[in-house]
Amino acid sequence: MIALGLEGSANKIGIGIISHTPTKPPVILANLRHTYNSPPGEGFLPKDTALHHRAWVVRLIKQAIRQAKITISDLDCICYTKGPGMGAPLQSVALAARTCALLWNKPLVGVNHCVGHIEMGRSITGAENPVVLYVSGGNTQVIAYSANRYRIFGETLDIAIGNCIDRFARTLMIPNDPFPGYNVEQLAKKGKNFIELPYAVKGMDASFSGILAAADVLAKGLDESLPDEKRLKTEEGELVTKEDLCFSLQETIYAMLVEITERAMAHVGSKQVLVVGGVGSNERLQQMMGMMARDRGGSVFATDERFCIDNGIMIAHAGLLEFQTGVTTELKDSTCTQRFRTDEVYVGWRE
């Protein structure tokens, strides 16, 4: 069976085509993505992002079909992101999905974005029943599977980790292209001095907003036009750089993530951990997670940016899994929602 997946819950529009054959691993026929980037110092606004998605969706679908070398009649269903995400971009992509479904007379499947990430990660890495850390611009959750649901064990109490990194980058005027997290990661590699930032973990939950407030204050001390005595210095009297702040940010927030993941692993008695979502492509996070898992006698699974970062393939994949259990979304129900918790989805395709 072949499914077309449309994803557009944030600033990326992704179109993917996947083919499932019983007893064989899924085959990716096309995986296209286009990202809307805002200028440095600014975030992406819903209305501009929706405009971007509307401008690209037809082009990308056409190209994906061409690239997959299939015809419309080969498609079994059309999967789209129902939520969670930003309202306007979600709506523009859902509209495109409905249009295709009516035009080609295909069933629709509304997919939970988080479940898409989890299923894609499981499929690529072969991790069977891992504790999942889902970290992206809009989500921060520690998830484990139990009795047909992906249960949320821990999550952010305020903003998402990616949002924290993006806004931190904005404060320091770090460019948004290709994405802020990547640029922060590259700068962090050159950082040496560890500057203390708030570390807020409560049980299996974490909080990131205090870090932003602290970063705003610290960033003021980096201004080169300030007199020397007013500039931010380490205890040894060295001037603190942008690189040091990026380094400290990564060390602090990723330690928080690893800690809540470890607590969830201890809680459910699992030894495998799967990292998904855009922030999951960060190598330092993967490395830290690996050290933790090794200490617990377990292993970490991660994917690269093609599957970590939002894409259409994961929506097609999760949608097709659901479609194969006989679930479709009626046209009148084919809405989208900004709030759609991971544990609301009935996972009928797993034991």
Next chain:
Amino acid sequence: MAPETIEPTAPPLRAPSPTPTYRPLHALPPPFTSSNLEVLTQGAEALVYRSVFLTPHTPCVVKYRPPKPYRHPVLDRRLTKARLLAEARVLVRCKRDGVDVPRVLGADWEAGWLVLEWVEGRTVRGVLDGWAERGASVEEGVVGLMGRVGRAVGRLHGIGVVHGDLTTSNLMVRQGERKEEGVQGEQSKGRMTTSEMRMLAEDGETPSFPSVEAKRQEQRDELEGDIVLIDFGLASHSTQNLQDEDRAVDLYVLERAFAATHPKAEPLFQKVLSAYGESFKGARAVLKKLEDVRLRGRKRSMLG
């Protein structure tokens, strides 16, 4: 269906080999040697061992927080120190104010260890599991146990401490004679000198490493015994703003833990709540707040 000849235009799904797995042994810092240590559990943060302290006949619990290799050393030292001291302080405060918790025998926050009094007994979880196996009859013993659990939690909350991880595994039923209301006096001394401890250990009855005979007795008496609260790694204390919300979350977590044990254990939880409600001024307000927390329903299914 797609014809078989379609070439994938994107690379096929591949399974990267996961990182190699081995479990390194943590070496405990001095004065501990691994010879008389017995690992009890590996939590997320700490390894918990059974060992002896000062005399070979004083059993104790060593809670060791090994350095986390993934954390920046500066951050690691800061967190280990802050958390270890917070835990020790809460325990000492509890002891002083008459809440039955393990006594703090020693600590080194640079090395990351905390030595606590050994509590002989079983966890409430274990006791309830045994009770469920025997048919889960609502007998006097188990009702009495619920009342003691409620009062113990109430006493803790009454002195302004919130446990933070109040599961049935973190409640113990102390083996031996009950002296629930008589915790004042020697027991409640928070501060002891080393020589006092040594004297206590030397003329106290020889410590009980449970024999088969003791095990049987334990089974008969397991519903009796004082409730001891353990694992204060996530506890917090505050005197001013009364944290009814946090207290209610404590109760909610405990309720979920009861529900996960046995279907019949959930109605029994009412006994815990009614005893709790009588236990300190302000307990009623917490029970009201608990209704809000239940409705919110976060973490509804995270236990069991």
